[in-house]
Amino acid sequence: MDSIWIKGGNRLEGKIPISGAKNAALTLLPCALLTDEKLTLTNLPRLADVDTFSHLLNQLGVSTSVAGVKKGEYGRRMTLQADDIASTVAPYDMVRKMRASVLVLGPMLARAGESTVSLPGGCAIGDRPIDLHLQALECLGAEIELAAGYVKASAPKGRLSGGDYSFPVVSVGATENALMAAVLATGRTQLFNAAREPEIVDLCNLLVAMGAKIEGIGSGHLIIDGVEGLNGTTYEVMPDRIEAGSYACAAGITGGSIDLIGARPDDMRATLNALAHAGLMLEFHDKGIKVSADAPLKPLALSTAPFPGFATDMQAQFMAMLALAQGDSFLEETIFENRYMHVPELRRMGASIDIHGRSAIVHGVEKLTGAQVMATDLRASMSLVLAGLAAEGETEVLRVYHLDRGYERLEEKLSAVGATIERRSTG
Numbered sequence: 001m002d003s004i005w006i007k008g009g010n011r012l013e014g015k016i017p018i019s020g021a022k023n024a025a026l027t028l029l030p031c032a033l034l035t036d037e038k039l040t041l042t043n044l045p046r047l048a049d050v051d052t053f054s055h056l057l058n059q060l061g062v063s064t065s066v067a068g069v070k071k072g073e074y075g076r077r078m079t080l081q082a083d084d085i086a087s088t089v090a091p092y093d094m095v096r097k098m099r100a101s102v103l104v105l106g107p108m109l110a111r112a113g114e115s116t117v118s119l120p121g122g123c124a125i126g127d128r129p130i131d132l133h134l135q136a137l138e139c140l141g142a143e144i145e146l147a148a149g150y151v152k153a154s155a156p157k158g159r160l161s162g163g164d165y166s167f168p169v170v171s172v173g174a175t176e177n178a179l180m181a182a183v184l185a186t187g188r189t190q191l192f193n194a195a196r197e198p199e200i201v202d203l204c205n206l207l208v209a210m211g212a213k214i215e216g217i218g219s220g221h222l223i224i225d226g227v228e229g230l231n232g233t234t235y236e237v238m239p240d241r242i243e244a245g246s247y248a249c250a251a252g253i254t255g256g257s258i259d260l261i262g263a264r265p266d267d268m269r270a271t272l273n274a275l276a277h278a279g280l281m282l283e284f285h286d287k288g289i290k291v292s293a294d295a296p297l298k299p300l301a302l303s304t305a306p307f308p309g310f311a312t313d314m315q316a317q318f319m320a321m322l323a324l325a326q327g328d329s330f331l332e333e334t335i336f337e338n339r340y341m342h343v344p345e346l347r348r349m350g351a352s353i354d355i356h357g358r359s360a361i362v363h364g365v366e367k368l369t370g371a372q373v374m375a376t377d378l379r380a381s382m383s384l385v386l387a388g389l390a391a392e393g394e395t396e397v398l399r400v401y402h403l404d405r406g407y408e409r410l411e412e413k414l415s416a417v418g419a420t421i422e423r424r425s426t427g
């Protein structure tokens with residue numbers, strides 16, 4: 001199994017190209033199920049989750065072909081075509097590898113009139129039920145049965161019908177499933193308290209390019225008028241705001257300066273505000289955002305919230321950075337109940353962090369020291385990489401498969417800005 005080895009203490013400086021967004025890719029890929037025409041996605045990141053998703057789609061009968069890019073470039077081009085849906089079952093061994101597999105439920109039901117998907121179960125960051133996905137689909141007329149660990153959804157007479165659904169809590173995935181189902185339903189669907197994340201806007205933009213009728217894009221009230229069929233198209237995946245934010249924290253924690261090429265400020269205002277409050281300088285230019293840390297880091301008070309609030313997917317990375325701030329920071333995790341799994345590992349590197357339920361107090365320390373560390377999820381792993389970049393001595397981050405889910409060529413990007421980092425095969 002591979003690990004990431006880092007010798008800390010280098011000030012990072014230079015440009016990092018931001019890849020296509022994992023969380024956008026994972027909701028754009030299942031849109032291939034909505035049409036028998038070709039869907040081409042460009043700027044697809046080279047990530048384990050994207051590969052897992054395309055294998056799942058292959059099992060459902062979607063053909064996929066990938067064109068590479070020139071050496072040194074990022075982003076792939078994948079053409080997908082679902083002439084026919086060969087199977088309407090997303091099995092447990094695929095869904096357990098990647099929770100986002102549940103995003104085939106809505107589009108498959110809309111196109112084929114039935115869909116059977118393994119229940120994903122909990123994961124390291126929390127319980128993560130899918131009750132809201134199912135409730136929203138029921139409002140579109142789906143009949144749902146739960147048996148033997150699977151959800152079996154069917155549309156009476158083979159087609160869903162429009163309906164209104166108000167999400168009791170904001171859910172990105174449930175909004176995505178409901179949208180992908182509603183675009184082919186008969187009549188009008190209204191989604192209230194829908195998620196407004198930029199990845200939802202990306203999904204809406206793709207669906208509109210495929211011929212869907214959606215109003216209210218970017219707001220919490222989406223109005224979808226179902227159409228008879230959708231066409232193929234070519235669409236570019238949006239840049240990854242979480243990857244961009246993570247590398248901004250790398251500039252912060254190493255006292256460096258990193259130009260995030262391709263980052264879009266409007267997608268990450270809360271992250272940028274937090275960086276500015278921590279004392280980082282931000283320069284906006286036509287190719288991206290340059291983030292520089294010339295002064296000691298200031299402590300922050302941050303609470304995670306749905307977009308446009310501070311993203312839960314940035315919490316662990318900020319915690320690592322704030323471990324070296326001058327003073328005490330206060331963090332609150334409101335989205336997932338168990339998203340502090342990185343704390344014991346950060347403590348092993350010298351961080352001083354107290355946890356009280358969903359709150360954490362980070363007492364800034366003078367220095368971190370390298371250690372062998374292990375993480376349980378993607379962003380937790382990134383927080384350990386960030387700590388390792390600033391720590392005195394050597395750090396080895398084990399279980400790199402978490403990082404490979406969401407950071408394209410991490411060690412290559414960080415080496416290019418001056419980090420001493422490499423992937424090692426531990427056999």
Ligand SMILES: CC(=O)N[C@H]1[C@@H](OP(=O)(O)OP(=O)(O)OC[C@H]2O[C@@H](n3ccc(=O)[nH]c3=O)[C@H](O)[C@@H]2O)O[C@H](CO)[C@@H](O)[C@@H]1O
Binds near residue numbers: 127169171173
């Ligand atoms: C692939 C992808 O895009 N993943 C992102 C997506 O995950 P995901 O779509 O799974 O997250 P949700 O927005 O659905 O979850 C938000 C909250 O709602 C709860 N909930 C959700 C659905 C449901 O049916 N019932 C329920 O109770 C969840 O347990 C959680 O507490 O949004 C999260 C919140 O921004 C991000 O951290 C993930 O990176």
Ligand SMILES: C=C(OP(=O)(O)O)C(=O)O
Binds near residue numbers: 379
């Ligand atoms: C939690 C995340 O992803 P997923 O929903 O795919 O587990 C993440 O990207 O931080």
